[in-house]
Amino acid sequence: MVKIITDTTSCLSPEFARQHDIPVIPQVINFGDETFLEGVNLSIKDFMQRLQSSPELPKTAAPPVELFIKEFERLVPSGEAIICIHPSTELSGTVRSAQVAAQEFPKADIRIIDTRLVASPLATLVEKAAGWAEEGLGANMIETRLQEMMGRGRIYFLVATLEYLAKGGRIGGAAALVGSVLQIKPLLTMCDGKIDVLEKERTHRRALERLQELVITHVAAQNGHVSVLHAGIPEQGKALAESLKNRLGLVDVPIYNMPPAIVTHAGPGVLGVGFFA
Numbered sequence: 001m002v003k004i005i006t007d008t009t010s011c012l013s014p015e016f017a018r019q020h021d022i023p024v025i026p027q028v029i030n031f032g033d034e035t036f037l038e039g040v041n042l043s044i045k046d047f048m049q050r051l052q053s054s055p056e057l058p059k060t061a062a063p064p065v066e067l068f069i070k071e072f073e074r075l076v077p078s079g080e081a082i083i084c085i086h087p088s089t090e091l092s093g094t095v096r097s098a099q100v101a102a103q104e105f106p107k108a109d110i111r112i113i114d115t116r117l118v119a120s121p122l123a124t125l126v127e128k129a130a131g132w133a134e135e136g137l138g139a140n141m142i143e144t145r146l147q148e149m150m151g152r153g154r155i156y157f158l159v160a161t162l163e164y165l166a167k168g169g170r171i172g173g174a175a176a177l178v179g180s181v182l183q184i185k186p187l188l189t190m191c192d193g194k195i196d197v198l199e200k201e202r203t204h205r206r207a208l209e210r211l212q213e214l215v216i217t218h219v220a221a222q223n224g225h226v227s228v229l230h231a232g233i234p235e236q237g238k239a240l241a242e243s244l245k246n247r248l249g250l251v252d253v254p255i256y257n258m259p260p261a262i263v264t265h266a267g268p269g270v271l272g273v274g275f276f277a
Helices: 014-019 044-053 065-078 094-102 120-134 139-150 163-168 172-177 204-218 234-248 260-266
Strands: 003-007 028-031 034-037 059-061 082-086 110-114 153-158 185-191 194-201 227-230 255-257 271-276
Touching: 003 065, 003 120, 028 260, 044 260, 059 260, 065 082, 065 094, 082 094, 082 120, 082 139, 094 110, 110 139, 120 139, 120 153, 120 227, 120 271, 153 204, 185 204, 194 204, 204 234, 204 271, 227 234, 234 255, 234 271
Parallel strands: 003 082, 082 110, 227 255
Antiparallel strands: 028 034, 028 059, 153 185, 153 271, 185 194, 227 271
């Protein structure tokens, strides 16, 4: 059976990862001289507490090559293909770390996929790939299906402030809005792997309603794999998921907690929707 690997920017739940034997490579978070690995020695709760009390913003780094090598050493002897599903290279060096590690196993079938996505749509891809692998699909078919879905992946989200994106250098076309955030509430998206402005609204309430309108317009309800993501605002995440579930007639809209590596750059208070158009 094809083996699947991802990393913590996928928001994949630890329960799902354990049930399906999916290694989740941790991103690196640095608070000053202290270094942490997401989900290993730094939980989301502990991170949020540190973020609020730290005098300076943390910094992130891609997973060390050695972490990938360790998983490849465990999985390669099975003789099965390995598919690594990771975030946009515009946002993270994770793909590069995986590629360097794969060079140590020249005879193995290791496929590194830059999804151009991050967060809950990335989790959806990992979950679908795991299901296809368990159904017995080969690596070529799984990769083909992933490539088809990737092009349809979307994230629309709201931030409490643009300052985190600006300081982290991930802001893309939204840079022009810094300084005017008090007057407008931008609705953001990912375009070509970077953060960009989708629309601008005057109030948070209107921006949230517009976000839902756009999702409803573009999503194919039963095949859209709609999900909600948030950073430290679980009640708002739950309310948004319930609203979308009712308006789209869905059985379930899963809710994902944004991991530290994303919150570091987007800031606390992020609320968004991932889906496939």
